[in-house]
Amino acid sequence: YQPKLAKEIVSLAFDNDVKTVVIGLPRNMDGSYGYRCDECKSLGEAISNINAELNICFEDERLTTVMAHNVLSENNVRGKKRKDTVDAVSAVMILQSYLDKNK
Helix, strand or coil: CCCCHHHHHHHHHHCCCEEEEEEEEECCCCCCCCCHHHHHHHHHHHHHHCCCCCCCEEEEEEEEEEHHHHHHCCCCCHHHHHHHHHHHHHHHHHHHHHHHCCC
């Protein structure tokens, strides 16, 4: 993780009265944790160290990129626009998964 990123997230959370930060956890298909999971957990820890009042939640993000590409294909989004959009669509899916589990 980058300390600058953690500071920016905390600043955005403060400015928007956010209480919970949801971080996608890129687990392996077998459910195990890889090195990227460690980086995401380090980011969550850094955010907590800056502002302990923020609730940090991790949400499994397996297959969200594949699902995002499928949604974009269904909506005929191609080329550079697709590349620029896929991460945002994946993030929406991660957040929606978290919200669905925590109604």
